[in-house]
Amino acid sequence: MNVKNLMIEKMIKKRRTGWLLALGLALIGALAILAPVPLAFAPALQLTTLTGQTLTLSDWRGKPVIVTFWATDCAGCIKEIPPLRGLYQDYHARGLEMLAIAMYYDPPSHVVAMTGEQQLPYPVALDLTAASARAFGQVALTPTTFLIAPDGRIALQYTGLFDEQAIRAALDRFLKG
Numbered sequence: 001m002n003v004k005n006l007m008i009e010k011m012i013k014k015r016r017t018g019w020l021l022a023l024g025l026a027l028i029g030a031l032a033i034l035a036p037v038p039l040a041f042a043p044a045l046q047l048t049t050l051t052g053q054t055l056t057l058s059d060w061r062g063k064p065v066i067v068t069f070w071a072t073d074c075a076g077c078i079k080e081i082p083p084l085r086g087l088y089q090d091y092h093a094r095g096l097e098m099l100a101i102a103m104y105y106d107p108p109s110h111v112v113a114m115t116g117e118q119q120l121p122y123p124v125a126l127d128l129t130a131a132s133a134r135a136f137g138q139v140a141l142t143p144t145t146f147l148i149a150p151d152g153r154i155a156l157q158y159t160g161l162f163d164e165q166a167i168r169a170a171l172d173r174f175l176k177g
Contacts, residue, residue, distance in 0.1 A: 040153065040154065041152045041154065042057055042065070042067070042136075042146065042152050042153075042154055043057070043135035043136060044056070044057060044058050045132055047099070047101070047125040047127075047132065048125060048126075049123040049125050050111070050115060050123075050124050050125070050126070051123070053123065055123060055125070057099075057148070058152075060097045060148075061150070061151075061152055062150050063095045063097050063150055064091075064095065064096050064097070064147065064148065064149060064150055064155075064170075064171055064174040064175065065096070065097045065098065065099065065147075065148040066084070066087065066096065066097075066098045066099070066145065066146070066147055066148075066167070067098075067099050067136070067145070067146045067148065068080070068084060068098075068099070068100050068101070068143055068144070068145040068146075068162075069101050069103060069127075069132075069133060069136070069139045069142055069143065069144040069145070070100055070101070070102060070103070070143050071102065071103045071106045072102070072106050072107075072110040072111060072113075072114045073106070073110075074142040074143060076142070076143050076160060076161055077142050077143045078118075079161065080143050080145070080161060080162065081118050081120070083162075083164045084098065084100075084122070085118075085119075085120070085121060086164075087164070087167065087168070087171070088122050089121065090168075091171050091175065092121075092122075094175045095174075095175055096171060096175070097122075098122035098123070099122065099123050099124075099125060100120065100122060100123070100124045100125070101124075101125050101126075101127050101132050101133075102124060102125070102126050102127060103127060103133065103142060104127050104128055104129060104130040104133065106126075108126055108128075111124065111126060141159050141160070143159075143160065143161065144157075144158065144159045145157070145158045145162040146158075147167055147171075149170075149174060150174055155170055155174075156170060
């Protein structure tokens with residue numbers, strides 16, 4: 001190869017590296033925008049479940065609470081249902097409360113059907129105006145799961161699949177005794 005070809009090849013590699021770096025930074029920026037804003041404490045929410053029950057998160061103060069944002073067309077959300085059901089079955093009698101909040105864009109008929117098909121034992125609410133998603137720090141991606149400590153602090157927050165072992169360890173600490 002001659003010197004001119006080597007210089008051109010070097011220039012192409014630099015440009016490619018620059019484009020890859022720019023693309024990587026753009027992806028990181030997009031994820032940062034879409035990820036919920038970390039909160040110190042759970043918001044004071046009042047929701048109506050699919051069964052017509054009115055729930056206020058503050059009513060559950062003193063208990064650990066799992067709040068999960070989901071959608072019926074979200075593969076990760078469907079994958080999380082069995083572990084969520086297991087957590088509810090293992091810890092509800094000891095004080096755990098759980099709430100699934102369907103995203104505003106999810107058709108209510110799909111949510112009702114999926115709740116029945118999956119036999120969800122915990123309450124499910126619709127977030128028709130996205131007020132709950134905004135209150136929890138602009139939740140835009142599903143699944144997004146929060147573990148709220150008995151004092152109302154957000155102890156754990158996951159965007160994407162949650163870490164079941166970490167949640168179980170935290171629940172064991174919260175429900176000790």
